Amino acid sequence: MKNHILKGISFVFHPLIMPLMGVLFYFSKTPRFIPLPVMKAKIFSIVILTIILPILLFFLLKTINKVDSIYLKSTKERLIPLFINSVIILLILIRVITPSEMIELYYFFLGILCSTLTCFILAGFKIKASIHMIAAxxxxxxxxxxxxxxxxxxxxxxxxxxxxxxxIATSRLHLKAHTNQELLIGIITGVGPQLLLLNYWL
Known part of the structure; x- marks a missing residue:
């Protein structure tokens, strides 16, 4: 029972949903007037680009034996998905969330891009960071x-x-997906870029 609950936590709070959570949180808290059609269009675009597209690409990579599971357990199998995700986030910054429209969300996604690229570089050096902790x-x-x-x-x-x-941390440790060090690296990689970019919009 405990094992199923902890597995469920890792699944429910998968890194793919965190960008959408950020967008929804922003729209729920901002005092700015944003037309409902604009909000719906942005949310729809984010769902397509950060959730549906990565899932479809994962199945493609799995079919050609480039990845083993959605949790990307080894540093080697992380490289291609992280690179693809970086391209997707860059596309969002260029076409979906621009600084002239929503500067807060723009720097949120820029922080995500920096975190993703950092994780990619670490994976290249065979250093594993918890992507769950980066996102959360x-x-x-x-x-x-x-x-x-x-x-x-x-x-x-x-x-x-x-x-x-x-x-999430308890879940990842219990499932032996990460060590304490990998969780800490993930937290630093996730918080660091967001913290450094605050000077540009806060």
Missing amino acids: SGFFMFAVAIGLHYHININGTIALMMIIIGA
Whole structure:
């Protein structure tokens, strides 16, 4: 039972959903007026590009034996998916989320791109970072920054995210997917770029 619950946590809070969570969180908290059709178009684009497209590409890579599982257990099988994801995020920055429209989301995705490229470089040196922790901690830092930026109380979100991050870390350790060091590298890789980019929009 415990094993199934922890596996479920890793699945439910998969890194693929974190960019969408960031977008939804931004739209729910920003005091700016954004027309509903614009929000729907952005959300639809993000779902297609960050969830559906990567899943389809994963099955393609699995078919040609380039990856073994969706969790990308080895550093070698991470290289192609991370490179593809970097290209997808770059496409989002160019075509979907521009700084003139939504500067907060633009730098959120720029932070994701920096984290993804860092993870790619680490994988090239056979250093494994937890992608789950990169995604969750990156979103956590963005949520905190949005709270500070708009002077709103997000204590509930912070508390919930700390519980979720703790649950994800526990899950990854229990499943022997990562070591403590790999989880820490993941947190630093996720938080670092978001923190450094705050100077440009906060």
